[in-house]
Amino acid sequence: MNTFSIKPEGAGINAAAALTTSRAVPIFMAALLGVFIVGGVGFSHIEAVHNAAHDYRHSMAFPCH
């Protein structure tokens, strides 16, 4: 567990203890952004978005049509 050099309070503590608010909030925000992007492209019912992403959705096995 020597990978916590992001915040001083996280240094040298195990993973659970090191998950402070200062780390949890950015992690949550990054995950939310990821969900927004993947969901927006993979699940959009907007026809133009669907058609632009058509080959991608088939290739990635997203439920399509």
Added chain:
Amino acid sequence: MDYFRNIVIVAAIAGAIAGLGMTVAQQFATVPLILQAEVFEEQSSKAPATTPEMAHEHASGAAAHNHGEGWAPSDGIERTGFTLAVNVITGIGFALLLVAASELFGGLGGWHQGVFWGLAGFIAFTLAPGLGLPPELPAMPAAELGPRQLWWVGTVVSAGVALGLLFHSRSLVSVLAAVVLLVAPHIIGAPQPVSHESPIPEGLHHSFVVAAAVTTFLFWVLLGGLAGFFRERFIHAA
């Protein structure tokens, strides 16, 4: 905010490169099969047409299968360009999820560990939902879109939580809970079409399932490896 910014930078670089690689792989592996399927689709949509006008109407549009009358990229460079853009954008999206999840467990310790996280992404996002809803070609029958999307999301989330439990905890209860989470969506069952009858030859569909699974596997391994590699440079060093 530096931490958030660094996560985004790592995800953006890894996602963009993996998305580019995925586009190249798709052009060789999956796209030729999609184009073949579209020929069958066009034939089958023409078949019931009794008058030349109707046949013409179906054949003329690039938007043949439930694409409606809306805009669609024209075949060739434009279509490939949009596929590339979507691969890069979603590559970054998947990378954000991968990096965020791995940060909860202490962060990726190099490219090699990243490859294993990529493998976990492949299991959660491709293998688990793909067992119930295999990759489909155009013109293949399917159940209503809404329930399928719901089942897909539920299966991905439960597989993700299951992998987290297996990875994080060594207790028997956690392992049993993980097994239940992995199996439950398949006991519930993915929404299936009323009939599986399709104009697409079975052999073509089989080739497509293999091609989609292999390209997606390569994507996840590349994405994880790159995220681990760049994580060391942008987050660990920060």
